[in-house]
Amino acid sequence: MKDVDPSVNVARVLVFRVRFLEQAELPVWKGNIIRGAIGSVLPKVCGFKRLNCGKCLIWYMCPFGYLYRARSKGIVLRKLRGVSKPFVLKPPLTDARSFSPGDMLEFSAVLAGDAVRFEKDLLVSVLELGGRGLGVKSARGRFEVVEVAARNPVTGFESIVYRGGSFFDSRAVVTVGDLVKRASEISSGKSLQASFLTPYRVVEGGVAGPLTSFESLVKSALRRFSVIMPQYMYVNPVRDVGKLLEEARKVGLAGADLHRVPIVYRGKREDYYVGTYEFKGEIGMDVALLLAFSELFHIGKRASYGHGWPVFLPG
Template identity: 30%
Template sequence: MEFAVFQFELVAKDELRLPRYKGSAFRGLLGHALKRTVCVTRMDRCNGCLLRQDCVYAYIFETFNKRGERVARPFVLEPPLLERRIFPEGDSMLLQLILFGKAVDYIPYLIHTFREMGRMGLGANRGRFWLRRVTYKEKIIYHFEEQALHTDFERENLFSIKADGQTVEKAKIRFITPTAIKQNGQLRKDIDFVSLLKAVKRRIKALSIYHNGHLSDELYFDLDKAQSVSVNGLNLAPFAWKRYSNRQKQKIDLSGFVGEMELRGDLTSFRPLLRMGEIIHIGRGTVYGMGKYLVDIIKD
């Protein structure tokens, strides 16, 4: 499954007043601005639209399979991971947009959409911003001074991630953004290694069936070996936040946990799957940047 990670640098044109967790603010404005940019029918809903099959907005935000069932959307928006909420005029911030499958082709539309978002305004006071540049693997593909796009970049493939031969027996998993994983219909307050691997596997399956066309053998992992990996330290804290859904006309609870988990055992064969999870995120709310974790290898 092809993917690409783009970094956007935004500069405040007015003072910006943003919430503690900024994923919902950016994702909400992105959807609104993209639809306003590409929709020619101006229908409130995509259901029944004759242009839906070839629509950029419908593919990215109203993602359904042929049976009309909602499937995983082909993007993750990683918001600026800054605690502060006030950004004076001239301050800059970075966010990442991770695209999967055909969505990578639509990066020109999304760059244009971010420019429109800046004009529309963001946050409680609708503060404006402007897009300074977009980079891919440290290569500038858009800069405001050029007003040109360079899309001759080489895409990556999620399933090309392989073990590098390095033996790993100890690692720390850092849950950077709120992580919400359900088990038997209930949100978990903690996590173990097997549950983490299963969450990664579910997420890859959800993305690849629709945005890749087939599954990969890389999803297999040895359950007995995974169960032998012990959790030596678990330091998690609840992260409560809600977002208002215009579709459902109510607040949606997207609370999860953040923190760290230290693992000990034979982790070598699990490194590719763990690396995939770092890219795709896990659990609920991935389009808001939730479920981001990083793996730190610990060498004794």
């Protein structure tokens, strides 16, 4: 991304820390229920009683339309209505299901590029959700939002944007320059460990399953990068896909420790995977940028619900 201004905003990461006021039961996989619950409240916060996003001509001006029903702006994927959404949930990493009054829960929301303009709408929706409750239908519990922080996961800088009923301004954003810094760290060794914090699945050759090579990892990261960057940041830094994949093929798979995780989605069981990959070979900066981007925006199917959250450790 040598020709992209390093000050371009890539993402805003909002960390929500909530405390339950009532007993609540949540599933082990919490990404779907949290993102879905926020989405059920957001239209009401915006004043809508009924939604008809499919026929709406100003969806890009609407918090719900933009964050949950985004369409191609014609910059990329011109023939497709649906594109990668600018709101990615980073779910709680606990397997706990039962939450008692006083128990804390933490999750994050990543807003891509120009979607940050709907930050307050998202925040107010979570505040409203607290009064309605979160959990499975038979055991929803109300919660209070203790605080919300804007965090830069590359630098570790964090500042409060909500606490005690008050809102605060913050300049904590992730920029292109931060991505370059993180990419430099990822590419600093001759081996790379990729750990998936949340269950993932990718599609290769029309079949959904686990990653089978470093090249398939890069392809999965590239798919989201090449849509989200132009769609929401209005820059398209990918110049030579063939060269990127050629570099990726030179990095070998040294080992993998994966576990299958069955998840039921709309009544249908789907197999996802968690675990760690070990790769051997030198990682170039262009490839490392894709990996740094995927730490923010994930890879694979249903990434916006929190699936496919990788973390990379160079060796």
